[in-house]
Amino acid sequence: MKQLLIAGFGDIARRALPALAARYQVARASRQYGVDLDRPLEPRTAQALLHCVPPPASGDGDPRTAHLLEALRGVRRIVYISTSGVYGNCEGALVDEARPVNPQTGRGRRRADAEGQLQRWSAEHGVALVILRAPGIYASDRLPIERLRAGTPVLRTEDDVYTNHIHADDLAAAAVRALELDAPPGIYNVADDSDLRMGDWMDLVAGHAGLPKPPRVPRSRIAEHVPPHLLSFMNESRRLDNRRMKAVLGVKLRYPTVHEGLGHEHAIGID
Numbered sequence: 636m637k638q639l640l641i642a643g644f645g646d647i648a649r650r651a652l653p654a655l656a657a658r659y660q661v662a663r664a665s666r667q668y669g670v671d672l673d674r675p676l677e678p679r680t681a682q683a684l685l686h687c688v689p690p691p692a693s694g695d696g697d698p699r700t701a702h703l704l705e706a707l708r709g710v711r712r713i714v715y716i717s718t719s720g721v722y723g724n725c726e727g728a729l730v731d732e733a734r735p736v737n738p739q740t741g742r743g744r745r746r747a748d749a750e751g752q753l754q755r756w757s758a759e760h761g762v763a764l765v766i767l768r769a770p771g772i773y774a775s776d777r778l779p780i781e782r783l784r785a786g787t788p789v790l791r792t793e794d795d796v797y798t799n800h801i802h803a804d805d806l807a808a809a810a811v812r813a814l815e816l817d818a819p820p821g822i823y824n825v826a827d828d829s830d831l832r833m834g835d836w837m838d839l840v841a842g843h844a845g846l847p848k849p850p851r852v853p854r855s856r857i858a859e860h861v862p863p864h865l866l867s868f869m870n871e872s873r874r875l876d877n878r879r880m881k882a883v884l885g886v887k888l889r890y891p892t893v894h895e896g897l898g899h900e901h902a903i904g905i906d
Contacts, residue, residue, distance in 0.1 A: 640662050640663075640683070640684050641665075642686050644663045645687060647807050648685065651808075658814075673698070676703065683814055686703065690745035700753065712765075713757060714813040717746050717766050718768060720740065720742055721743050724873070725873035726872060736750070750766055765823070766821070770799030771798060774900065782865075783837065783841050783844065786850065788852045789852075792834065796870075797874045798833040800893050812886055819883055821879075828891045833869065834851060
Protein backbone atom coordinates (compact mmCIF):
# COMPACT_ATOMS: atom_id res chain seq x y z
CA MET A 636 0.00 0.00 0.00
CA LYS A 637 1.30 3.47 -0.91
CA GLN A 638 2.22 5.91 1.82
CA LEU A 639 0.41 9.22 2.28
CA LEU A 640 1.69 11.97 4.55
CA ILE A 641 -0.99 14.31 5.88
CA ALA A 642 0.59 17.53 7.11
CA GLY A 643 -1.74 19.37 9.44
CA PHE A 644 -4.36 17.06 10.87
CA GLY A 645 -7.32 19.36 11.39
CA ASP A 646 -11.00 19.21 10.48
CA ILE A 647 -10.62 18.72 6.71
CA ALA A 648 -7.98 16.00 7.11
CA ARG A 649 -10.16 14.17 9.62
CA ARG A 650 -13.13 14.29 7.25
CA ALA A 651 -11.01 12.98 4.38
CA LEU A 652 -9.28 10.25 6.40
CA PRO A 653 -11.87 7.43 6.08
CA ALA A 654 -11.67 7.50 2.27
CA LEU A 655 -7.89 7.93 2.25
CA ALA A 656 -7.20 5.17 4.77
CA ALA A 657 -8.76 2.68 2.37
CA ARG A 658 -6.15 3.54 -0.27
CA TYR A 659 -3.04 4.58 1.66
CA GLN A 660 -0.93 3.86 4.65
CA VAL A 661 -1.40 7.21 6.36
CA ALA A 662 1.20 9.09 8.41
CA ARG A 663 0.43 12.36 10.18
CA ALA A 664 2.62 15.41 10.66
CA SER A 665 1.12 17.89 13.11
CA ARG A 666 1.67 19.19 16.62
CA GLN A 667 -0.76 16.71 18.16
CA TYR A 668 1.40 13.94 16.68
CA GLY A 669 4.66 15.42 17.95
CA VAL A 670 5.73 17.18 14.74
CA ASP A 671 6.60 20.89 14.92
CA LEU A 672 6.58 22.36 11.42
CA ASP A 673 8.02 25.60 12.74
CA ARG A 674 11.35 23.75 12.92
CA PRO A 675 13.32 21.73 10.35
CA LEU A 676 12.05 18.15 10.09
CA GLU A 677 13.66 14.77 9.85
CA PRO A 678 13.36 13.25 6.33
CA ARG A 679 9.88 11.93 5.54
CA THR A 680 9.23 9.28 2.88
CA ALA A 681 5.82 9.08 1.22
CA GLN A 682 4.41 8.75 -2.28
CA ALA A 683 1.76 11.46 -1.74
CA LEU A 684 1.29 14.52 0.47
CA LEU A 685 -1.91 16.20 1.60
CA HIS A 686 -0.75 19.61 2.82
CA CYS A 687 -3.30 21.21 5.16
CA VAL A 688 -0.91 23.25 7.31
CA PRO A 689 -1.76 26.95 7.56
CA PRO A 690 1.11 29.44 7.45
CA PRO A 691 2.21 31.23 10.64
CA ALA A 692 0.10 34.10 11.91
CA SER A 693 2.65 36.76 10.94
CA GLY A 694 5.18 37.58 8.26
CA ASP A 695 4.91 37.50 4.47
CA GLY A 696 6.33 34.00 3.92
CA ASP A 697 5.54 30.44 4.93
CA PRO A 698 8.52 28.71 6.57
CA ARG A 699 6.34 25.72 7.48
CA THR A 700 5.96 24.80 3.82
CA ALA A 701 9.70 25.29 3.35
CA HIS A 702 10.47 22.90 6.22
CA LEU A 703 8.04 20.35 4.83
CA LEU A 704 9.49 20.44 1.32
CA GLU A 705 13.05 20.10 2.64
CA ALA A 706 12.05 16.89 4.44
CA LEU A 707 10.11 15.15 1.64
CA ARG A 708 11.47 12.02 0.00
CA GLY A 709 9.82 10.02 -2.79
CA VAL A 710 6.71 12.16 -3.19
CA ARG A 711 5.01 11.98 -6.62
CA ARG A 712 1.80 13.93 -5.90
CA ILE A 713 1.01 16.90 -3.64
CA VAL A 714 -2.38 18.36 -2.81
CA TYR A 715 -2.33 21.73 -1.07
CA ILE A 716 -5.39 23.33 0.49
CA SER A 717 -4.88 27.04 -0.09
CA THR A 718 -7.26 30.00 0.07
CA SER A 719 -9.10 32.20 -2.41
CA GLY A 720 -7.63 35.11 -0.46
CA VAL A 721 -4.61 34.98 -2.77
CA TYR A 722 -6.74 36.79 -5.39
CA GLY A 723 -7.20 39.85 -3.18
CA ASN A 724 -10.01 42.32 -3.78
CA CYS A 725 -11.58 41.76 -7.21
CA GLU A 726 -14.40 44.32 -6.84
CA GLY A 727 -17.06 41.62 -7.11
CA ALA A 728 -15.75 40.22 -10.41
CA LEU A 729 -16.15 36.58 -11.41
CA VAL A 730 -12.73 35.04 -10.81
CA ASP A 731 -11.30 31.95 -12.48
CA GLU A 732 -7.95 30.27 -11.90
CA ALA A 733 -6.24 32.22 -14.69
CA ARG A 734 -6.49 35.47 -12.73
CA PRO A 735 -3.08 36.51 -11.34
CA VAL A 736 -2.74 36.41 -7.59
CA ASN A 737 -2.84 39.79 -5.89
CA PRO A 738 -2.96 39.21 -2.12
CA GLN A 739 -3.63 42.35 -0.08
CA THR A 740 -3.40 40.97 3.45
CA GLY A 741 -0.59 39.26 5.31
CA ARG A 742 -2.75 36.15 5.42
CA GLY A 743 -3.10 36.14 1.65
CA ARG A 744 0.58 36.89 1.03
CA ARG A 745 1.66 33.96 3.20
CA ARG A 746 -0.62 31.63 1.27
CA ALA A 747 0.66 32.94 -2.06
CA ASP A 748 4.21 32.36 -0.86
CA ALA A 749 3.34 28.75 0.04
CA GLU A 750 1.79 28.22 -3.39
CA GLY A 751 4.90 29.61 -5.07
CA GLN A 752 7.21 27.38 -3.08
CA LEU A 753 5.15 24.31 -3.96
CA GLN A 754 4.99 25.22 -7.65
CA ARG A 755 8.75 25.73 -7.94
CA TRP A 756 9.61 22.60 -5.95
CA SER A 757 7.13 20.42 -7.85
CA ALA A 758 8.39 21.63 -11.22
CA GLU A 759 11.99 20.98 -10.20
CA HIS A 760 11.23 17.47 -8.91
CA GLY A 761 8.67 16.41 -11.52
CA VAL A 762 5.87 16.12 -8.96
CA ALA A 763 2.15 16.44 -9.77
CA LEU A 764 0.75 19.39 -7.81
CA VAL A 765 -2.90 20.20 -7.16
CA ILE A 766 -3.74 23.49 -5.42
CA LEU A 767 -7.26 23.79 -4.04
CA ARG A 768 -8.17 27.43 -3.43
CA ALA A 769 -10.93 27.35 -0.84
CA PRO A 770 -13.11 30.23 0.35
CA GLY A 771 -15.09 30.32 3.61
CA ILE A 772 -15.37 26.77 4.93
CA TYR A 773 -18.51 25.99 6.92
CA ALA A 774 -20.04 23.10 8.84
CA SER A 775 -22.05 22.69 12.04
CA ASP A 776 -19.11 23.80 14.19
CA ARG A 777 -17.76 26.35 11.69
CA LEU A 778 -20.58 28.88 11.62
CA PRO A 779 -20.44 32.54 12.80
CA ILE A 780 -22.82 31.92 15.70
CA GLU A 781 -20.86 33.94 18.26
CA ARG A 782 -20.77 36.96 15.93
CA LEU A 783 -24.53 36.77 15.63
CA ARG A 784 -25.02 36.42 19.37
CA ALA A 785 -22.76 39.42 19.92
CA GLY A 786 -24.77 41.48 17.43
CA THR A 787 -21.72 42.28 15.31
CA PRO A 788 -22.88 44.46 12.40
CA VAL A 789 -22.47 43.72 8.70
CA LEU A 790 -22.35 46.10 5.78
CA ARG A 791 -25.55 47.49 4.34
CA THR A 792 -26.52 45.94 1.00
CA GLU A 793 -25.24 48.79 -1.20
CA ASP A 794 -21.79 48.59 0.44
CA ASP A 795 -21.61 44.83 0.92
CA VAL A 796 -19.06 42.41 -0.57
CA TYR A 797 -19.56 39.11 -2.34
CA THR A 798 -18.50 36.10 -0.32
CA ASN A 799 -17.89 32.48 -1.30
CA HIS A 800 -18.39 29.22 0.57
CA ILE A 801 -17.68 25.50 0.58
CA HIS A 802 -18.99 22.90 2.98
CA ALA A 803 -16.21 21.13 4.87
CA ASP A 804 -17.39 17.74 3.58
CA ASP A 805 -17.18 18.94 -0.02
CA LEU A 806 -13.69 20.34 0.48
CA ALA A 807 -12.57 17.06 2.02
CA ALA A 808 -14.07 15.16 -0.92
CA ALA A 809 -12.22 17.46 -3.35
CA ALA A 810 -8.95 16.71 -1.55
CA VAL A 811 -9.61 12.96 -1.79
CA ARG A 812 -10.33 13.29 -5.50
CA ALA A 813 -7.22 15.42 -6.08
CA LEU A 814 -5.03 12.67 -4.60
CA GLU A 815 -6.18 10.16 -7.21
CA LEU A 816 -3.57 9.43 -9.88
CA ASP A 817 -5.83 10.47 -12.77
CA ALA A 818 -6.72 13.84 -11.20
CA PRO A 819 -5.24 16.52 -13.51
CA PRO A 820 -2.63 18.69 -11.76
CA GLY A 821 -3.29 22.40 -11.54
CA ILE A 822 -5.16 25.05 -9.60
CA TYR A 823 -8.85 24.78 -8.77
CA ASN A 824 -11.34 27.11 -7.11
CA VAL A 825 -13.13 24.82 -4.68
CA ALA A 826 -16.33 26.73 -4.03
CA ASP A 827 -20.01 25.94 -4.21
CA ASP A 828 -22.55 27.53 -6.56
CA SER A 829 -23.84 30.14 -4.10
CA ASP A 830 -23.93 33.75 -5.29
CA LEU A 831 -24.54 35.99 -2.31
CA ARG A 832 -23.13 38.81 -0.25
CA MET A 833 -21.70 38.57 3.25
CA GLY A 834 -24.71 40.14 4.93
CA ASP A 835 -27.08 37.74 3.17
CA TRP A 836 -24.94 34.81 4.38
CA MET A 837 -25.15 36.09 7.95
CA ASP A 838 -28.92 36.51 7.62
CA LEU A 839 -29.23 32.89 6.45
CA VAL A 840 -27.17 31.57 9.36
CA ALA A 841 -29.20 33.68 11.78
CA GLY A 842 -32.43 32.24 10.41
CA HIS A 843 -31.23 28.66 10.75
CA ALA A 844 -29.90 29.29 14.25
CA GLY A 845 -33.01 31.10 15.44
CA LEU A 846 -31.04 34.28 16.16
CA PRO A 847 -31.71 37.92 15.23
CA LYS A 848 -30.28 39.10 11.93
CA PRO A 849 -27.21 41.30 12.36
CA PRO A 850 -27.61 45.07 12.11
CA ARG A 851 -26.52 46.73 8.88
CA VAL A 852 -24.28 49.78 8.83
CA PRO A 853 -22.65 51.85 6.06
CA ARG A 854 -19.03 51.22 5.13
CA SER A 855 -18.06 54.58 6.61
CA ARG A 856 -18.98 53.26 10.08
CA ILE A 857 -18.08 49.57 9.94
CA ALA A 858 -14.55 50.01 11.34
CA GLU A 859 -16.11 51.29 14.58
CA HIS A 860 -17.83 47.94 15.13
CA VAL A 861 -15.65 45.08 13.89
CA PRO A 862 -12.08 43.98 14.68
CA PRO A 863 -9.35 44.44 12.06
CA HIS A 864 -9.18 40.77 11.01
CA LEU A 865 -12.91 40.75 10.24
CA LEU A 866 -12.70 44.13 8.54
CA SER A 867 -10.10 42.69 6.14
CA PHE A 868 -12.72 40.23 4.84
CA MET A 869 -15.16 43.09 4.35
CA ASN A 870 -12.60 44.86 2.14
CA GLU A 871 -12.44 42.06 -0.43
CA SER A 872 -15.18 41.12 -2.88
CA ARG A 873 -15.08 38.39 -5.52
CA ARG A 874 -17.22 35.62 -6.97
CA LEU A 875 -15.36 32.36 -7.56
CA ASP A 876 -15.83 30.52 -10.86
CA ASN A 877 -15.95 26.82 -9.94
CA ARG A 878 -16.47 25.38 -13.42
CA ARG A 879 -12.93 24.01 -13.68
CA MET A 880 -13.35 22.15 -10.39
CA LYS A 881 -16.42 20.40 -11.77
CA ALA A 882 -15.44 19.89 -15.42
CA VAL A 883 -11.72 19.10 -15.06
CA LEU A 884 -11.23 17.76 -11.55
CA GLY A 885 -14.63 16.06 -11.66
CA VAL A 886 -15.92 17.10 -8.23
CA LYS A 887 -19.65 16.68 -7.69
CA LEU A 888 -20.82 18.82 -4.80
CA ARG A 889 -22.86 17.18 -2.09
CA TYR A 890 -24.07 20.64 -1.07
CA PRO A 891 -24.32 22.76 -4.25
CA THR A 892 -25.26 25.90 -2.30
CA VAL A 893 -25.28 27.08 1.30
CA HIS A 894 -29.03 26.45 1.39
CA GLU A 895 -28.50 22.69 1.14
CA GLY A 896 -25.49 22.82 3.43
CA LEU A 897 -27.22 24.84 6.14
CA GLY A 898 -30.29 22.67 5.83
CA HIS A 899 -28.15 19.62 6.59
CA GLU A 900 -26.46 21.31 9.54
CA HIS A 901 -29.80 22.56 10.88
CA ALA A 902 -31.14 19.00 10.75
CA ILE A 903 -28.28 17.73 12.94
CA GLY A 904 -28.32 20.80 15.24
CA ILE A 905 -26.01 23.70 14.48
CA ASP A 906 -25.63 24.75 18.13
